[in-house]
Amino acid sequence: MLAYRTATCSAPAYFHLLLRIYIPSRSLRCASERRLVVPSQRGSKSLSRTFSFTVPGWWNDLPTPIRNRDTKGQFLLDHVCNHYSLLEKDYFGIRYVDPEKQRHWLDPSKPVVKQMKCQQPYTMCFRVKFYPQEPIKIKEELTRYLLYLQLKRDVYHGRLLCPFTDAAYLGACIVQAELGDYDPEEHPADYISDFKLFPKQSLKLDSKIMEIHQNELRGQCPALAELSLLQRAHTLDTYGVDPHPCKDFTGSTAFLGFTARGFVVFQGNKRIHLLKWADVSKFKFEGKTFYVIGVQREKKLVLTFHTSTPASCKHLWKCAVENQAFYKCAKSSQIKTVSSSSIIFKGSRFRYSGRVAKEVIEASSKIQRDPPVVHRSARSRTRAFHLSVITQPTVHSAGLSALKDSVHLSPLKPSIHVDHEDEACAALTISDTAYSPCASVVPTPVEESQGGLNLLFQSPARLLKELHADPEMQLELQAERERELTREAFRQSLCSPSSGRQQMQACLLSAARLVVMATGLLVILLPLLLVLLESDLDISFLHDIRQTPEFEQFHYEYYCPLRRWFLCKLELMTEQLWGD
Template identity: 45%
Template sequence: MTLFRKSRSKGDLQQEFQTTVRFLDDSEPIQLPFTKETLGQYVLDKVCDSLNLVEKDYFGLRYVDAEKQRHWLDPTKTVYKQLKGVSPCVLCFRVKFYPADPMKLHEEITRYYLFLQLRRDLHHGRLLCSPQDANLLAAYIIQSEVGDYDPQDHHPNYVTEFKMLPSQNQQQEQQIHEIHKTLVGQVPAEAEANFLKKASSLDTYGVDPHKVKDQKGNQMYLGVTHQGIMTFHGSRRTQIYKWSQIKKLAFEGKTFIAHVNINEKHQPIGYKCLTVAACKYLWRCAVEQQFFFTLQNSFNTPKVRSGGSLFSRGSKFRFSGRCQNEAYIASEDIKRKEPEFQRTCSLPNFARKSDSRLHARNSANLSISEDKGGRGYKENAVDVPRSAVSTESPKVQVPKLGEDVIVAEEMTQVRAGTAYAAAPDMSKQNGGIPIIVTGPSADISREDTSLPYDPEETVYEQDDDDKIAKSLEEQVMDLEKEFQEMQDKNHVESGIQGRNNPSVESSNSQSVSRAAKKGGCSCGKIVAYTFFSLFLTLTVSACVVMFSDIDHPIMNEARNQLSFLEPTRDFLRHQLDNLLSKLKK
């Protein structure tokens, strides 16, 4: 598939670019065309239409720039402007706003894509929880994919083939197997609903961690959710600032600042981010999440600005789209019949191996189609860190890295008894920054789950055709190269015609000359010429005002305004008189 198409309009080449869109189930990516005027909302609508999603307010498209900084595609800005400099030109369909109550989502297809997102979060350690909770969630995943446990269909090590946890070990797999045996009778939709209910009750539900440092330079993480802003130190949640406490969000350079009310006292709390871009991204995410979950309606949402300085206007942001309250109301008005969709299986070979009667029994009560042989989960696109891949089973191939897999240092491993601790006393403050209580050191063993949290480095897997999506700059270069080839070809053809018809040659040479003159001046030169002309005009005007003896109210007022130039005028007059006197001699 070509990365661009061309069309002719009034003799000019109209550019149309394409971006690759990846999905939550790692199915076949799609190519979406866009032009320089295409807004981000148009692309998001196209993606949701391809998935048959109506409740689209909770989803977004994310990309990673050349500096490995993540961004959400802004629906109100052009795609071209946002993806310029992004290589490869890839957008990833992800959940942007995790609903406070997943069961309030009206359609099952919407809940299914939320389930896929949370499955990824559990896989990467973003859905941080105790080993017991992780094992239960993993058992729900297996129940959804393969149905009831049957010793005739499931060999002793079948759980090993499913990579669901950041660091999966044999003891965990045995516990997952025992839990799976107790879930008999749960159809996929029911297992996924139980998964959502359990996941939404966890402290780290919907947390997209941002790496920061406190005032003492201690590394920690900030998570922004429907509840507010949370702080994590190591693998423990240490504090939460609810949206009702947060009065203002701002950033200055690399410092993210939350103005909160603590014990009826206003207090700014700051955290240092790794880069200015990371701080700006954190600020935008926090503001957008706060508006989405706290506004009753999105009419006349305020425009917020922050990050300004003497040499910078800062960054401004205005919330677009519907808030959660409006999304809930809109969901109640959905009248269409529940759409049919195909669930995907992370191990297609495993699914085909199972007895067909098993799947018929598990799908008997479903109102949706469950064809696991359809749009299947590609094993070579599973989003999993290399260190987390187990090669003990010969049936499992090492997958390629996915969109949001990040090679990062692992957080402290903890047992279930010390996985979470109570929030520290808010009276213990140091310069406005909460003192993080780390507690006693935990006993680290192989039985515990390692918890990699924030991704740091994004690596893209190759497409099935072994071609990496090109960036916009590469597409522009290809277009310019093709356009140049077309010009050379037309020039040769016009040269041949010109020898037969001199008037044609003259017309073509004049057109080329005009084109060269038109394109010969760069944007930088235009700006320089503009400033020089403006400076020259102002200088001449000032000289006319200061050296003329015209008696007019406007000229007199202008002289009063330019009175600070009188010493310069007197000096120039003195030098001019000296020069004239020398010339007379």
């Protein structure tokens, strides 16, 4: 059986779906966890699975027919989306974490079991994978609501970093969607303090959020407030960025990301690079080094970055290839298989197997049905979410048109993305604070036994305190400090004179060994080659060498005289021995 469970919490719920996969050995009934494990069928390719999804506000049991080792990730993704009537599913994906804490996207074209390297149970999360460039083109309210929940999570984790005015507007939209219109009789003076919306939330920001909520967003229903947030968020430079931490060639920390516009690099509070997809030629990686090859101002540009592990570098490369194919290609038939390295060394090969952005938008425009109705509890921070689908396929566009027309009543910030070459090349300040998302610190799957959703919505200071108290986190930090000390000691050893002389002696010794080895090989191989050439062996490549003018000249001018001289000397030595 496929069981859906909801974690209760007093904090605002966000878009979170956990998938646990179990491989049982015998029939077992788990009444407490509402799971039914069916014994595996006969045959090596037959498996039984129990999937447990956790989605705040979704209270359904879903039977699943997945009992085969060859079941691919696309089937699992389709199964979830079909159950909840999600048609615009190309924007979403399933993410999991391996035992080394490395995140991965479930590959739809590969079997699920072969991608899982950790021990059971397997835990996965449902996430927005590709952010739509224009959220207004999303056809159904359900898809917009899920995107809103993902953006709300990005805001809290510091991924969607933005200036103060934009942050206040986004926070006000969330409050309007959660609480509705401001009511002085119902809401106290500090009602905004109960919302943990940003990693660092100041009194000044709270005051601005309340001002916008009380004055500018009054009268907006939850769907309209969510659409207002989408309209403002998609104009930001950090919209859609799934940050990948790394080091640049100077050793400074940078965050790489991929958006609908192209490849971006953030450092401090600035966006230091923006390569549009049309200017990106290729992504490749070797070990822990990631390369971006492109063109900027009609000159070839090669950007080099270093990740912490080869696995994280490969994950970064796969994300780059998928995002480039999704946003750049006009048709999925144009997508090609790419290699991670040069022609000689093939390396990893990968191909994005889904639809591209233009095809997704075109498919959305052709949806002809009454969309699923999203019922929200208007005054509760724990958002109940219920879906009901009208089975009769009818055109339902009046509601969407009304939303599109009314969303312009709210003051939205105009897009700052000017399509100029200088704007893409120059560093752009994105916020008053440095870009430092905390999503890489907090595990993607959040277990209910470890605090669940409540943990994520605690204050940042308490969150960091608990993380640093975690023994695993302490071990990771200690290992990082030891690696830094090792690198520092190595740099100091390079600067000292004594170590320089030792390194020079080591280099000379290595060169001498190489020369001796090469000389020994020549001494052994050259006589062997001469013996083969002068022998009567009828081998094609030896015959071809014998026919060359150079070999004939060598044979008559050097080899024959040398052989006669050697035979004469041998004959004289033999006569002397016999004479004695």
